[in-house]
Amino acid sequence: MDAPASRLFPRWTRCGLGLLPLVLASCGGGGHDDYFFGPAIVSPVTQGTVNEYYAPVSAVDSTINASYGGVRAYVPVAGATRAQLFVFLPASPLTPSSYRLVGEYAAVAGLYSIGLPYPNGQAVNTVCTGSADAHCHGDVRQALLAGGDVTLASPAVSISTSDSIQHRLAKTLAYLDTTYPTAGWGQFLDASGNVLWSRVRLGGHGEGGAQAAYMATQVPVAQACLLSAPGDSVGSAPAPWIGAAMSSSATPGSQFSAFTHLQDTLTSFSALQAAWAALGLTGAPVSVDGATPPYGGSHELTSNLPVGWSTDYHSITAVDEATPLNADGTATYAPAWTAACF
16 A cells, blocks of 8 residues: 555553553653553543553464564443444554554444454555466455465465464454453453454454455454455456355445545545445445534445645545544544444
8 A cells, every 4th residue: 555644643651550460661662562551642532531552462472473563452441331342454564553543433432442463464456466366365365364375376375374363363352351351352252262253343444444344254243344445356346255245245235334535546436336336335425524424324435535735545544644633633534433333
């Protein structure tokens, strides 16, 4: 994806908090390898209401490849009011640290929230371009979900079971439940330590949105929220796994929602409309600009908001450094995220 326009957000760090064993961040530190627990302050609306957790994946499970960033998790200070988990997957090649706003607003909505790193170093369209396997996109996305090899991708894709999304998420939940046993993270795992997908609301941006969409066709989830996604395509048509979704999806189309910017040049609106139709999204496209939720009940949300300081209209729907803010510092697109994702 295109690199987002530069805009800095504060990273909260604090010394001597002394409340929980995860708090190991050093004074003046704040590096991405620090353990971290504290109030979330990326957006003013979350100050005093949301706690944020950060841990490197090496703490979650030493067998997981640490190249794709650490885990970020969010929970309301007063406790979650809904027994559902929002899991957000970043675009290629970003990490959950680029999507703290979305994660925080999920917690504001009363959800448990996790930004999950996964092997997203290359776009699936890139590795599947010219592949002799017509089902390359779906094969790669299945490997990302559960592990596996796709030899007809270029370069070939090989995802170990320990690097798969289902393993990463299960181990993250087990880690959070062990570290914070009274917080309730364990309710999203069954007695065998497997993810209870029916309690999960999946979300993602770009590549992560396409992966969230694929996963929702394979496992029954509470909601699938696609930001600037899915862009998987063969020529001008949606990839075969998208085309087959209506007849075989584990999650009904009524539980998919999407949000994009009409000026996105990386994934065109016409291409997204074709993919959304194949996935069974309900309602005609509705602009969120100047409107208020629930946007007529549509699950196809758009914006054409001009943002003078940025031309990255792909990142604008979700990435912290690109998405617009209101004068009071709150996220302009928070109502759209709430309608589509939370």
